[in-house]
Amino acid sequence: MEFLNVKKQDSIAIVSINRPDAMNALSKDVLKEFCSLQEYFRKDLETRVIIFTGEGDNFSAGADLKEKAQLSSKLESWRNNFGKPAIKSILDIDQITIAAVNGYCLGGAACIASACDFRVASSKAILGYPEINLGINLNWLGLPLAVRLIGPAKAKKMVIGGENENAETLLTWGFYDEVCKPDELMEKALEMAHLYAAKSPIAAQMIKRSVNNLVYKNDESIMHMDYDQTLLTHETKDRKEAVTAFFEKRNPKFTGD
Numbered sequence: 001m002e003f004l005n006v007k008k009q010d011s012i013a014i015v016s017i018n019r020p021d022a023m024n025a026l027s028k029d030v031l032k033e034f035c036s037l038q039e040y041f042r043k044d045l046e047t048r049v050i051i052f053t054g055e056g057d058n059f060s061a062g063a064d065l066k067e068k069a070q071l072s073s074k075l076e077s078w079r080n081n082f083g084k085p086a087i088k089s090i091l092d093i094d095q096i097t098i099a100a101v102n103g104y105c106l107g108g109a110a111c112i113a114s115a116c117d118f119r120v121a122s123s124k125a126i127l128g129y130p131e132i133n134l135g136i137n138l139n140w141l142g143l144p145l146a147v148r149l150i151g152p153a154k155a156k157k158m159v160i161g162g163e164n165e166n167a168e169t170l171l172t173w174g175f176y177d178e179v180c181k182p183d184e185l186m187e188k189a190l191e192m193a194h195l196y197a198a199k200s201p202i203a204a205q206m207i208k209r210s211v212n213n214l215v216y217k218n219d220e221s222i223m224h225m226d227y228d229q230t231l232l233t234h235e236t237k238d239r240k241e242a243v244t245a246f247f248e249k250r251n252p253k254f255t256g257d
Contacts, residue, residue, distance in 0.1 A: 003030040004037075005055065011048040011197045012190065013041070013095075020056030025064040026083075026108045034086035034112070038093050048201045049193040050093065052116060053100040053186070054109075062107030062130070065246065083108055083140035084226075090115040091141075091212060094205045096196040100189035101125045102182070106164070111142035114149055117208060119175065120189045121167040122182040127175070128164030134246060135239035135254070139226035144219045149175050 005016040015037070017024040024030075041047060054060050063083070090097060090112060099113040101121040110127050113119050121127075129146070131138045138146075138159050146155040150173045158165065167179045180188040196204060233239050237257040245252035 001033045001036075003027070004033045008047065009190075011046060012051065012193045013044075013047045013049070014051045014053065014186075016052075017054045017060050020054070020058075022064070023058045023061035023104060024054040024056070024109070025061050025067075026086075027064040027067050028082055030064075031082035031086045035082055035089050038089040041093050041095055044095075047095055048197040048199075048204070049096045049098065051098045051100050051186075051189050051193055052090075052112060053189070054102060056103075058103030059099075059101045059105040059113070059125070060109030061104050062109045065134075065243070083111070087111050087115050087141050087145075091216065094209075095201075096193075096204060096208060098189055098192055100185050101127065101167075101176070102185055106130055107138075108140055108142070111138075111140045111145060114142065114145035114175070118177045118192060120178045120180065120185065120192060121170070121176045122185045123167050123179055124182050125167045125179075126164045127167075127170060128162070129159045130162055130164075132160060132162040133242065133252065135236060135242035135252070136230050136233040137226065139230045141219055141226070143226070144216070146175075148215055149173075 003018055005014075005018045007014045007016075017026075017030060019025060019027070019030065041050065097116040097118070099116040099119045101113055101119060102125060103122070105113055105125060105127040107130055110129055113127070129138050129142065143155070143159060146159065150158070150170075154173050167176060170176050171179045178188060178192070238252070238254045241254065242252045
């Protein structure tokens with residue numbers, strides 16, 4: 001893969017987003033590689049646990065806004081929506097998955113972290129859903145994933161409020177399973193990985209599959225229109241104002257149009 005580094009240590013694989021110069025932004029090419037992971041690891045009978053992280057200082061700044069700004073039509077945007085398939089690919093991976101969150105983890109990247117089975121974060125990690133500040137709704141199945149981790153009120157606070165939260169707050173809310181010093185992040189993630197890698201893989205994967213079916217089974221039927229809603233918000237004046245304000249590095253002025 002070009003944008004995802006895959007390194008294997010015995011029964012543990014580490015998958016790193018490799019666009020550090022762009023804060024590991026999730027371009028369509030990065031997302032396409034995420035879409036292929038479930039099938040890639042289905043053929044890998046040696047790997048029992050997968051750790052997701054980002055190269056450099058950040059997990060990921062989320063969707064590549066510069067790339068999205070270049071899409072010329074709603075049809076082109078719809079055809080280039082690899083976000084939800086990428087998240088579903090992570091959810092459907094047989095192996096146990098752990099997100100090791102370093103630095104910024106925003107928008108679609110927060111969806112990736114929430115799709116993993118467990119999350120370990122650096123004490124300097126910052127996570128949030130800035131979509132509303134860009135005039136759009138949260139898609140990529142991110143909303144039900146957030147609700148399940150932190151509950152409806154806090155999910156509304158994060159997704160409607162659009163403010164970033166620090167690691168200690170998210171540990172208290174239940175989004176993270178563990179928070180550690182920045183230089184201990186991979187050590188703690190590997191420690192957790194070794195714990196689950198030592199378990200019977202067939203039993204562990206059966207339990208994971210059953211739990212996911214119990215809690216995620218209806219998400220697609222409820223959220224099947226989330227990207228269509230995003231395409232609708234793309235046509236609003238608020239969306240155009242939000243994108244302009246983002247590149248001009250100022251606060252947007254929303255009018256509700």
